[in-house]
Amino acid sequence: MNAQELVARTLADIAARDRDLGAFVAVCDAAQAKHECERALASGGALQGLPVGVKDILDTAALPTCYGTPLFAGHQPRSDAAIVQAIRRAGGVVVGKTSTTEFAFLHPTATRNPRVPGHTPGGSSAGSAAAVAAGLVPLTVGTQTGGSVIRPASYCGVVGFKPGYGALPTPGLKPFSWSLDTVGLFTANVETMALCAQAISGRPWAQGLEDGAAPVFGVAWSYPWESLSASGRTALERAVAALRTAGATVREVTLPAWLGEVFSAHDVVQGWEASRALADEYAFERDRLSPTLRDYLAQARGVTDAEYAAAQDTAAAGRAALGELFDGIDVLLTPSAPDEPPPGYGSTGSSSFNRAWTLLHVPCLGVPGATGATGLPMGVQAITPPGEEALCLRAGWHLQQALA
Amino acid sequence: MNAQELVARTLADIAARDRDLGAFVAVCDAAQAKHECERALASGGALQGLPVGVKDILDTAALPTCYGTPLFAGHQPRSDAAIVQAIRRAGGVVVGKTSTTEFAFLHPTATRNPRVPGHTPGGSSAGSAAAVAAGLVPLTVGTQTGGSVIRPASYCGVVGFKPGYGALPTPGLKPFSWSLDTVGLFTANVETMALCAQAISGRPWAQGLEDGAAPVFGVAWSYPWESLSASGRTALERAVAALRTAGATVREVTLPAWLGEVFSAHDVVQGWEASRALADEYAFERDRLSPTLRDYLAQARGVTDAEYAAAQDTAAAGRAALGELFDGIDVLLTPSAPDEPPPGYGSTGSSSFNRAWTLLHVPCLGVPGATGATGLPMGVQAITPPGEEALCLRAGWHLQQALA
Numbered sequence: 001m002n003a004q005e006l007v008a009r010t011l012a013d014i015a016a017r018d019r020d021l022g023a024f025v026a027v028c029d030a031a032q033a034k035h036e037c038e039r040a041l042a043s044g045g046a047l048q049g050l051p052v053g054v055k056d057i058l059d060t061a062a063l064p065t066c067y068g069t070p071l072f073a074g075h076q077p078r079s080d081a082a083i084v085q086a087i088r089r090a091g092g093v094v095v096g097k098t099s100t101t102e103f104a105f106l107h108p109t110a111t112r113n114p115r116v117p118g119h120t121p122g123g124s125s126a127g128s129a130a131a132v133a134a135g136l137v138p139l140t141v142g143t144q145t146g147g148s149v150i151r152p153a154s155y156c157g158v159v160g161f162k163p164g165y166g167a168l169p170t171p172g173l174k175p176f177s178w179s180l181d182t183v184g185l186f187t188a189n190v191e192t193m194a195l196c197a198q199a200i201s202g203r204p205w206a207q208g209l210e211d212g213a214a215p216v217f218g219v220a221w222s223y224p225w226e227s228l229s230a231s232g233r234t235a236l237e238r239a240v241a242a243l244r245t246a247g248a249t250v251r252e253v254t255l256p257a258w259l260g261e262v263f264s265a266h267d268v269v270q271g272w273e274a275s276r277a278l279a280d281e282y283a284f285e286r287d288r289l290s291p292t293l294r295d296y297l298a299q300a301r302g303v304t305d306a307e308y309a310a311a312q313d314t315a316a317a318g319r320a321a322l323g324e325l326f327d328g329i330d331v332l333l334t335p336s337a338p339d340e341p342p343p344g345y346g347s348t349g350s351s352s353f354n355r356a357w358t359l360l361h362v363p364c365l366g367v368p369g370a371t372g373a374t375g376l377p378m379g380v381q382a383i384t385p386p387g388e389e390a391l392c393l394r395a396g397w398h399l400q401q402a403l404a
Numbered sequence: 405m406n407a408q409e410l411v412a413r414t415l416a417d418i419a420a421r422d423r424d425l426g427a428f429v430a431v432c433d434a435a436q437a438k439h440e441c442e443r444a445l446a447s448g449g450a451l452q453g454l455p456v457g458v459k460d461i462l463d464t465a466a467l468p469t470c471y472g473t474p475l476f477a478g479h480q481p482r483s484d485a486a487i488v489q490a491i492r493r494a495g496g497v498v499v500g501k502t503s504t505t506e507f508a509f510l511h512p513t514a515t516r517n518p519r520v521p522g523h524t525p526g527g528s529s530a531g532s533a534a535a536v537a538a539g540l541v542p543l544t545v546g547t548q549t550g551g552s553v554i555r556p557a558s559y560c561g562v563v564g565f566k567p568g569y570g571a572l573p574t575p576g577l578k579p580f581s582w583s584l585d586t587v588g589l590f591t592a593n594v595e596t597m598a599l600c601a602q603a604i605s606g607r608p609w610a611q612g613l614e615d616g617a618a619p620v621f622g623v624a625w626s627y628p629w630e631s632l633s634a635s636g637r638t639a640l641e642r643a644v645a646a647l648r649t650a651g652a653t654v655r656e657v658t659l660p661a662w663l664g665e666v667f668s669a670h671d672v673v674q675g676w677e678a679s680r681a682l683a684d685e686y687a688f689e690r691d692r693l694s695p696t697l698r699d700y701l702a703q704a705r706g707v708t709d710a711e712y713a714a715a716q717d718t719a720a721a722g723r724a725a726l727g728e729l730f731d732g733i734d735v736l737l738t739p740s741a742p743d744e745p746p747p748g749y750g751s752t753g754s755s756s757f758n759r760a761w762t763l764l765h766v767p768c769l770g771v772p773g774a775t776g777a778t779g780l781p782m783g784v785q786a787i788t789p790p791g792e793e794a795l796c797l798r799a800g801w802h803l804q805q806a807l808a
Contacts, residue, residue, distance in 0.1 A: 077482075079684065080684060166570075169681075170582065171575070173575065175576075178574065202676060202712045202713060203712075275493075276489045276573075279493060280489070308607075
């Protein structure tokens, strides 16, 4: 099957199967797909026509971009987001837009979890996680401001990768909090992730993926944001046991006290910035926002400059102290999410296990393969120092192999 | 004069005086200005209705945004750039858009230099520098990817501030190179700059501006990118002598060898990213690009992933080694630009004294008051470690006072 055929089959597959899933909110027509495929192949990029879904919080010039809200229904940006341009140059073909929660915040999408019927797929990158989990496309793009890549990957049982802040380009992303908004990716396995992330970023992140010994893992059993749930403990124990069986070194670590301050600082940074990034929407179209977002923005407007400055200082101090966190270990393991995917579609779950890392700007890779207390998917997250995306992926590959 | 009157008078002033200057490419009408002024005052922000000009590389929902190119003539974005929202919340009133070179690269604007007739105002933030120099508005926004804030500030004899990368928000900036694109500001003096930058950023950058002793300055007489010109040496000697007369300590330093590698890495990072960020414009509207940009993009497409990765590694290593650069000094002084503003309007001058600092993501403040070999304006640039915007502004204030 050549690239044109693969793209055509992907579109047919989406047409046939996505009605019940709700992962896509817009797809290319046949002519657009053919044109995009020709451009991708002409680029000579490593992805060679791979079909890609892009979260609808990122601008596309050929497809409407609605940011998950009726305020932007039918909105057609003039230019592609930089990540879309980078994907095309890497040989990828953007075949459609995947659902996002309203402005990538908490109000749920209509997307279903293909792995766990009746449970949320998570958010905000709901469609991107679900599309990969359902096998509709091999690669999707998401964004994370709190836990919007790693959490839905955990709930849907796929690999989610949030590289370091800014390592994948953010221009053309409708901002929520510009110090936090980070572009990430979803795939079915770590090998595909490493190859795709390398091709798009231009950085040698896949080098040595399967070579050599496993890195030294650290694991913590106590967290400053909340206690480990039964599912969190089960998943982490399973990962640690599997890694040790595979011959890897796993050290128990105590997380530094400042990590709790970083966690608290996340809300402050996000609130100050969101109340500016969405100021017009709040000022002029408040009644068309979800109550969740409206109430959040009403409260966020109260964050003072002094609180914001202190929170940014806390974040900067945390980044400067990361050597302490990684003392004696290469990679930190935590649950990807506090629990299994919650039942129902009223909530997208909690980002408590993600927020501090997003604010610290460090690479995070969510790896599926563990399960929680009731047997539903639980991801385990590998976290590395800044700039260590290749190490993060290599650690994730060892984790994936151990859990298999 | 109240805020509404000030804004009305500013618009009248622009109408009367900007025809010959060409600093503005779009201005509010009276109804828009009144509405914007009401919103700004309602915010309670410190700027209290201050009129502001915004470079036309940044999206505005109420004014067309043309990125300095006929390709986007009449383009009307749906949302304001985040910096525009932050300015409004700080109490500023965006009264118009200021000229930018084509996509903020090198092809000149029609803007004139109000301080030096017949000489370029510099670029790419030509209109923002010229508007402040002409006294049309007290504050303008620019962007810097190479030297697009500090260089025009030098040529036009105003203060230009490029805070650390990302310290002012970039969403809604038409990208050229997302690892470099940085939002900056122009004002007539350092006091105004500190107050405005603090109000917009939410960070206490103006604190202690005029208090206490001057920081320890470092000065280098040799640079890895090019030799000091007669004007560069004259300006730097003048600044050093003035600071010493004022009682400040100025140490002579030797710049580390790796700084030359960082300088070279800038071109590589910019080329790889620009050939993606402007891929559609190159693919479909090549004939409507300036020859300068078209030829640049044709060459930039040849930058390989391996070259890009190596350049990003060089940048990261440089950032990690900044302690060495600032060993024994608080602030580094260099000329803002290699020379006085070049005669004519065919070129916007060289960014050689800015590129390395832009890639290193460090704060830079260009202070006017010196002159070159033929008596035309020469700025002197204060550079500090990351996160030290307040120190940078304080150093700039001492420099300004010494040069006065």
